Amino acid sequence: MLRYVLSRLLSAIPTLFLIITISFFLMRVAPGGPFDLERPLEAKVMENLNKIYNLDKSLWEQYLIYLKSVLSGDFGPSFFFRDFSINELFAQSLPISMQLGLSALALALAVGGFLGVVAALRQNKGVDYSVMAVATLGVTIPNFVVAPILTLIMGVHYGWLPVGGWGGGAFVNMVLPVVTLALPQVAVVARLTRGSMIEALRSNHVRTARAYGLSGYTVVVVHALRGAILPVVSYLGPAAAALLTGSVVIETIFGIPGIGRYFVQGALNRDYTLVMGTVVVVACFVIIFNLIVDLLYAMLDPRVRFD
Amino acid sequence: MSKINENTVLEIDNLKVDFQTNTGMVHAVKGVNIHVDSGETVAIVGESGSGKSQTMMAAMGLLAGNGITHGEVRYRGQNILGSSIRELNTIRGKKVTMIFQEPMTSLDPLYTIERQLCEPMVEHGEYSWATAKKRAVELLELVGIPEPARKVKAFPYEMSGGQRQRVMIAMALANNPDILIADEPTTALDVTTQAQILELMADLQKRLGMAVVFITHDLGIVERISDRVYVMKSGEVVEEGNTKEIFGNPQHDYTKMLLDAEPTGSKAVVPETNPIVLDAKDVRVEFETETGFLKPNHVLRAVNDISMEVREGQTLGIVGESGSGKSTLGRAVLQLLPTAGGRVVYLGNDITGASKKKMQPLRKEMQLIFQDPFGSLSPRMTVGQIITEGLLVHEPQLSAKERDLRAIQALEEVSMDPAMRNRYPHEFSGGQRQRIAIARTMILNPKLVVLDEPTSALDRTVQKQVVELLRNLQKEHGLTYLFISHDLAVVRAMSDTVMVMQKGEVVEKGLAEEIFSNPREAYTKELLAAAALKPAATAAA
Numbered sequence: 001m002l003r004y005v006l007s008r009l010l011s012a013i014p015t016l017f018l019i020i021t022i023s024f025f026l027m028r029v030a031p032g033g034p035f036d037l038e039r040p041l042e043a044k045v046m047e048n049l050n051k052i053y054n055l056d057k058s059l060w061e062q063y064l065i066y067l068k069s070v071l072s073g074d075f076g077p078s079f080f081f082r083d084f085s086i087n088e089l090f091a092q093s094l095p096i097s098m099q100l101g102l103s104a105l106a107l108a109l110a111v112g113g114f115l116g117v118v119a120a121l122r123q124n125k126g127v128d129y130s131v132m133a134v135a136t137l138g139v140t141i142p143n144f145v146v147a148p149i150l151t152l153i154m155g156v157h158y159g160w161l162p163v164g165g166w167g168g169g170a171f172v173n174m175v176l177p178v179v180t181l182a183l184p185q186v187a188v189v190a191r192l193t194r195g196s197m198i199e200a201l202r203s204n205h206v207r208t209a210r211a212y213g214l215s216g217y218t219v220v221v222v223h224a225l226r227g228a229i230l231p232v233v234s235y236l237g238p239a240a241a242a243l244l245t246g247s248v249v250i251e252t253i254f255g256i257p258g259i260g261r262y263f264v265q266g267a268l269n270r271d272y273t274l275v276m277g278t279v280v281v282v283a284c285f286v287i288i289f290n291l292i293v294d295l296l297y298a299m300l301d302p303r304v305r306f307d
Numbered sequence: 308m309s310k311i312n313e314n315t316v317l318e319i320d321n322l323k324v325d326f327q328t329n330t331g332m333v334h335a336v337k338g339v340n341i342h343v344d345s346g347e348t349v350a351i352v353g354e355s356g357s358g359k360s361q362t363m364m365a366a367m368g369l370l371a372g373n374g375i376t377h378g379e380v381r382y383r384g385q386n387i388l389g390s391s392i393r394e395l396n397t398i399r400g401k402k403v404t405m406i407f408q409e410p411m412t413s414l415d416p417l418y419t420i421e422r423q424l425c426e427p428m429v430e431h432g433e434y435s436w437a438t439a440k441k442r443a444v445e446l447l448e449l450v451g452i453p454e455p456a457r458k459v460k461a462f463p464y465e466m467s468g469g470q471r472q473r474v475m476i477a478m479a480l481a482n483n484p485d486i487l488i489a490d491e492p493t494t495a496l497d498v499t500t501q502a503q504i505l506e507l508m509a510d511l512q513k514r515l516g517m518a519v520v521f522i523t524h525d526l527g528i529v530e531r532i533s534d535r536v537y538v539m540k541s542g543e544v545v546e547e548g549n550t551k552e553i554f555g556n557p558q559h560d561y562t563k564m565l566l567d568a569e570p571t572g573s574k575a576v577v578p579e580t581n582p583i584v585l586d587a588k589d590v591r592v593e594f595e596t597e598t599g600f601l602k603p604n605h606v607l608r609a610v611n612d613i614s615m616e617v618r619e620g621q622t623l624g625i626v627g628e629s630g631s632g633k634s635t636l637g638r639a640v641l642q643l644l645p646t647a648g649g650r651v652v653y654l655g656n657d658i659t660g661a662s663k664k665k666m667q668p669l670r671k672e673m674q675l676i677f678q679d680p681f682g683s684l685s686p687r688m689t690v691g692q693i694i695t696e697g698l699l700v701h702e703p704q705l706s707a708k709e710r711d712l713r714a715i716q717a718l719e720e721v722s723m724d725p726a727m728r729n730r731y732p733h734e735f736s737g738g739q740r741q742r743i744a745i746a747r748t749m750i751l752n753p754k755l756v757v758l759d760e761p762t763s764a765l766d767r768t769v770q771k772q773v774v775e776l777l778r779n780l781q782k783e784h785g786l787t788y789l790f791i792s793h794d795l796a797v798v799r800a801m802s803d804t805v806m807v808m809q810k811g812e813v814v815e816k817g818l819a820e821e822i823f824s825n826p827r828e829a830y831t832k833e834l835l836a837a838a839a840l841k842p843a844a845t846a847a848a
Contacts, residue, residue, distance in 0.1 A: 123372070202371075204412040211369055211407075212427040212478065213400030216392065223415050301417060302462045 005291065012287045016280065020070065023279045024063055027272055034079035034270045053079060066276065075277035080269040086277040089262060094281065097251070097258035099169055101243045103178045108185035108239070113232065115186070116193025117225065123198055131190060138187030143246060147180045147253045164255040177254045181246050185239055192232050200228040226300060233297050240289040244282050316485050316518055317343040317366070317403065322378040322388070324358070324365045324542075335361045337542040338378070343486060348512065348519045350533035350550070352526065352565065354766040355737075358542040359522050360408075363488050367405060368395045401431045404479035408491035410472035414463040420447070420474055421459040428481050446477035451507060469500035473507065480511065487512075488520045493528070497628035498793060502837035505532060524766060526565060527839045530554055538562045568767035570774045570800035573819065574622060575782075577803060581619040582654070584755055584787040585640065588614045589649035592632070592639045609635045611811040612649065617804075619754075620781065622788040624802030624819065626795060626834070632811040633791045637757040640789065641673050642666055653755070671701040674753040678760035680740035684732040691728030694718070694747045701751055717746040721776060738769035742776070749780060757789045762797050774800050795838040799823050807831050 035041060035049050050056045054065055069076055075086035119131040154176060155163035167173040200206060201224050209223045248260035255261075259278055266274030298304045324336035336358040343349050353359040364370050366380040366388065380388040382398050399405075407413045414423055424446060425439035434442060440459075447455035450473040463471055472492060479487050489508065493501040509532055512519055521533055529536055529550065536553045538546040538561065546559040557563045592610040609632045617623045627633045638644045640651055642658055650659040653669065661669075677683040684693055694717055695710040705713070715725040721742040732740055741761060748756060758777070762770040774797055780786060790801050798805060798819070805822045807814040807830065815828045826832045 204407065204409050205415040207369060208405075208407065208413045208475075208478075209415070209426075211367055211399055211405045212430075213396035213398070214426060214430050215396070218426065218430065222418075226417050227415070303416060303464050 005295070008291050008294075012291075015287065016283055019283045020067065020276070020280060021063075024066060024276060025059075027270075027275060028059060030270070032270050034272060036270070053077070066273075070276075070280065075280070076273040078271055078274050080265065080271040080274065086273050089274070090259060090277065090281065093257055093259040093262055096166060096169065096256060097244075097247055097260055100174070100177060100181065100250070100256065100258060101240070101247055103174060104181040104185065104243055104246075105236075105239065107178060107182040108189050109232070111182070112186040112189025113193050113229070115190040117197055117220070119190065119194040120197035120201060120228075121220070128194075132194070135187040135190045138183050139191075141183075143180050143184065144249055144253065146183055147176070147250065150176055150180060151254075164253075166256045166258075177250050177256060180253075181243060181250045184246070185243065188235065188239070189232055192235055193228060196228040196231045197224060200224040203227070230297065230301060233293055233300065236296075237286070237290040237293045241282075241286045244285060312344070314344040314346075315342050316345050316383060317341075317520075318379075318381040319362065319366055320379040320381065322362060322365060322380060323376065324361050324370065325375045325377075326371070327373045327375065335374075335542055336365065339539070339542070339544050341537055341544070343518050343520055345485060345518055346512075346516050347534045348521060348532055349535050349537065350521045350523060350529040351537045351539060352523060352529055353539035354524055354565075354768065356541070357539040359539045360490050362539070363405075363490060363520065363522060367399050367403065367488070368392070397431075400427045401433075401482045402484055403486045403488065404482070404484040405488045405490065406472065406475040406479050406492045408494050410468045410475060410492075410495060413475055414471055416463055418462070419459070420461055420463065420466075424459070424474070424478055424481060427478065431482055433482055442481065443477075446481055447474070449480065449511070450474070450477045451503075452477075467500075468496055469504065472496065472500075472504055476504075476508065476511070480515065483515070484517055486518045486520060488522070490522045491524070492521075494523070494525070498795075498837040499628060499833055508532070526554075526568075526767075531839065538565070564768060568771050570771050570797050572778075572800055574778065574801065574803055577618055577620040579618075581621070583616055584619050584621075584654055585615065585617045585789075586652040587616075587640055587649065588652075590614070590636065590639055590646055590651060591648035592635050592644055593647040608647075609811050610639060613806075613808075613813055614649075615640075615806065617755075617787055617789065619787055620785045621804065622781065622790050622802045624798035624805040625789060625791045625808060626793065626798050626805060627808035628793055628834075630810070631808040633808050634759050635811075636808070637675070637759055637789055637791050641675060641757055643675070668701075671697070671751045672754040673757075674748040674751060674755070675757045675759065676741075676744050676748055676761050678763050680737050680744060680764060681732075683744060684740055686732055689729050689731055690718075690735075690743055693732070693743065694728065694750055697747065697751050713750050714746075717750040718743075720749055720780070721746045736769075737765050738773060741765060741773055745773075745776065745780070749784075752784070753786065755787045755789070757791070759791045760793070761790075763792065763794060770797065777801065795823075795834065807834065 033055070034053075035046060041049070047056070054062055057065070066076065075090070077085050078089060081089060115131045115135070119128040122128045151163045154161045161172055161175055163176075165173055206219060206224050209219045214223075244260070247258060248263050250256070251258040251260035252264050259281065262274055263278040265271070266278060319339060319341040322336055322339045323334070326333040326335055339358070339362050341349070341351070341362065351359045351362065361370070361374075365374065365376045368387070370376065376388055378388065379386045382402065387395055387398055414420075421440060421443050424443040425434070425436060428434040428439040428442060429436055444455045444459050447459055452458050452470060452473055458466075463474075466474070475492075492508070493504050496504060505528060508519065521528070523529060533550050536548065536550050537544050538553070538559065540561045546553065546557065546562045553562060554566065557566055589612040590610055591608065591612055594607045594609055595604040596607065613636055615623060625633045625636065635644065639646050642651065642661055646659060650657055652658070653673065656669075658666065658669065688696075691711065691714045694714045698705055698710050698713060714728050718725045718728060723739065723742050723746070727735075732743065735743065761777070762773050765773060777788070778801065781788060788801070790798060792798050802819045804817065805819045806816045807822070807828070809830055815822060815826065815831045822831065823835070826835055
C-alpha cells in the first residue's frame with residue numbers, strides 16, 4: 001500500500017515537469033509582458049525591472065532559473081503584486097479556494113448522490129423524470145449564468161445573502177458561491193448514481209439479498225449503493241479538476257480572494273510567476289486527488305487491492 | 308398424483324404472471340398450480356421460456372418491476388402473494404430460501420463470505436453477530452468447503468463457481484428452512500462439480516429434512532433426485548406426477564419429446580483409406596503473464612504436447628471441463644493462436660506458424676463455429692450480410708447477385724427460409740442463430756470445421772436438431788470436424804474418436820464407442836458417471 005502510494009507520487013514527477021515546461025513556454029508565446037503598461041515606462045526603469053526579474057536573460061536561462069526555484073519550493077516573486085512573493089499570496093488564497101472547492105464537492109456528493117438514489121428507486125416515475133430534468137438543466141446552464149441569477153434573487157431582490165466578498169469564510173458569504181459551484185456537479189453525480197444504482201438494483205447479488213428477506217436499508221444501502229457508488233468515486237478525480245477550474249469563474253464573479261481569482265488577474269497582467277504557480281498548484285491538486293480516488297476505490301472494492 | 312394435505316408447506320394456486328413491455332403484455336405464467344409437501348423433492352422441468360423460474364420468482368416476490376401477478380401463493384395456509392415486503396420478509400430467507408443459477412454473481416463481490424452468511428441469520432433475529440459467525444464456519448464445513456475457518460474470511464472472487472454455489476447452499480440452510488428453492492443451481496457448473504453439488508444437496512436434504520423445489524431443464528437430474536415432477540411449457544403445467552410414472556409412462560406429447568431429446572445415434576464409420584486432413588504432433592500452447600519488472604514471466608501451459616490425426620469425414624470429439632484447454636487447442640490447430648511447440652499439417656502442408664498471407668487462402672477451408680449464438684452474430688447486419696461476408700474476402704469476384712444466390716443456398720442447406728436473409732439476428736431464437744452461424748461457415752465450402760461448444764447454449768430439443776443438421780452436412784460434403792464440448796451425450800452422437808482433456812493434457816484417447824462403453828482412466832469414468840448417460844443401446848433405439 002505504502003509502496004503503491006510512493007510509486008504513484010514518483011510517477012507524478014514527470015507529469016508535473018511536462019506541465020511546467022509546456023505552460024512556461026506557452027505563456028511566453030503570448031504577446032506582451034508584465035511591465036507593458038498603456039503608458040510605456042521609461043527605458044531605464046524598464047531595463048532595471050527586467051534585470052531584477054531576470055527578464056533580460058535568454059528564455060532558456062529563465063526556464064532553468066524557474067525550474068530550480070520551483071524545486072526548492074519557491075514560486076518566485078509576483079510581477080504584479082510587487083510587494084508579495086507567490087508563496088505569500090498562496091498562503092492567503094489557497095485555504096480559501098480549498099474551503100470553497102471541498103464544500104462544493106461535499107454538497108455535490110450529498111445532494112447528487114441522494115437524488116440519484118431516489119431517482120433509481122423510483123425509476124421511470126414522476127420523481128425520476130423530474131430529478132433527471134433538473135440534472136440536465138444543471139449540466140447545461142453555465143455557472144456564469146447561474147451566479148448572476150442567484151445573486152439577483154437571493155442577494156438583491158430578497159436581500160437574504162451578501163452578493164459578494166468572502167467575509168473571512170462566514171457561512172452567509174459561502175452559500176451562493178458554493179451552491180453555484182456545486183450545481184453542475186450535483187447534476188453529474190445524480191445522473192451517475194442513478195445509472196449505476198439502477199444496474200446495481202437489478203444485479204444478481206441484490207436479488208439474493210432480497211430473496212433472503214434482508215431489510216430495505218440493507219438491500220439498498222449495504223448491497224446496492226456500495227457497488228453503485230464506485231463509478232461516482234472514479235468521477236471524483238475529474239470532478240475535483242472541474243471544481244478548481246470552475247472556481248476561477250466563481251471567485252471572480254463573487255469577488256473571493258482565492259487562487260482562482262489570482263489566476264485570472266495573473267493571466268491578464270502577464271504575471272508569469274503567478275500564473276505558473278497556480279498551474280503547478282492546480283496540477284498537484286488534480287494528481288493528489290486522483291491518487292486519493294484510487295485509494296478510496298480500493299477501500300470500497302476488495303477486488304482492487306494494491307500490494 | 309399427490310393431493311394437497313396437512314403436510315403441504317407451499318401451495319401455488321392459479322398463479323398468473325404478466326410482464327408489461329413496450330410491445331404489450333407478455334403472459335409468462337398462465338395459471339399454474341403447484342404444491343410442495345414437507346420433506347419432498349419437487350422438480351419443475353421445462354425449456355427456456357417455459358415460465359418455470361418466473362413462477363418461483365413471483366412466489367417469492369422477486370419479479371422485475373414490470374411484473375404483475377394474480378392468484379395466491381400460500382405458505383402454511385397464509386397467502387404471501389401481494390403481501391407487504393415486511394410480511395414477506397418474515398418468510399423468505401428464513402422459512403423459504405433460494406439458490407440461483409448464477410453462482411458467479413449471486414454473492415455480493417464487495418463483502419466477505421462471513422458477512423453475507425451472517426446477514427440473514429442476524430436480520431431474522433435468530434442469532435447475534437457473534438453466534439452467527441460461529442454458525443457460519445459450521446455451515447461452511449457442512450457444505451464441504453475445506454478450511455472453513457479461513458475461507459469464511461474470503462471474498463467471493465477468491466472462490467471457484469462450485470465453491471460459491473456451496474456458499475449459497477450454506478446461506479440457504481442457515482435458518483433451517485422448510486423449503487429450499489433451487490433455480491438451475493448446477494447449470495453454470497462443470498459436470499463433475501455439478502454431480503458434487505447434487506450429491507451434497509441430496510445428502511443435506513436427507514439429514515435436515517427440508518423440502519426442495521428443483522427448477523431445471525435437465526431431465527437426467529430430475530430422474531435422479533426428485534419425488535414428483537411438474538412439466539411446464541409456455542407458462543402452463545402440461546403434466547405432473549410421480550417421477551417414476553412420468554419417466555416410465557409420459558402422457559403429454561411435450562413430455563415425450565423432452566424425454567426423447569437426448570441426442571441419439573452415432574456416426575457411420577469412415578473408411579481408413581480417406582486422406583488425413585489434419586495431422587498435429589506435440590502441439591503446445593503457452594500463455595505468459597507478467598509478474599513484475601525484471602522478474603521472469605509466469606508461464607501457463609494451456610496445451611501440453613497434444614497430437615491428433617483426423618481423416619476426411621471424421622469427427623474428433625474433444626471433451627473436457629472448463630479450463631482444460633480444449634478451446635485453446637482448437638484455436639491453435641487453426642493457427643489462430645501462436646504455438647510454442649509441435650507442428651500442424653493440414654492436407655500435407657505444414658502450417659505451423661504460417662504467415663497471415665500464407666494462411667489467408669487456407670482460412671476458407673478451415674472454419675470455426677462458436678458457442679454463443681447471441682454474441683457471435685453482428686447485431687447491425689442482416690442475416691444475408693452476415694452469411695456472405697466471408698465471400699467478400701475469399702471470392703471477391705462474385706457479383707452481389709451471385710452472393711445473394713449463395714446465401715439462399717446456404718440458408719436452405721441449414722433448413723431455414725431464405726426469405727429470412729433480410730432480417731436481423733435479434734429476431735431469431737438461439738437455435739436459429741446457430742443455424743445462421745453454420746450457414747455462414749458452409750457458404751465457403753470448408754473442409755475442416757472446428758466446432759467450439761456449438762450446442763451448449765441451446766435447449767435439449769434444439770440441440771438434437773442442430774446435431775442432426777451437423778451430421779447431415781458432414782455426410783453430404785465430407786466435412787472433417789473437431790467437435791469441442793463438455794457435453795458427453797452430444798459428443799457421443801457426433802464423434803468417431805474422442806479425446807478426453809484435463810489441465811492441458813490428454814487423459815484418454817480412442818474410438819468413441821470404446822471410451823463410452825469401456826473407459827480406462829479414472830477421470831473419464833468420473834465424467835461419464837457425472838453425466839449419467841443412458842446406455843448406448845437404448846439411446847440408439
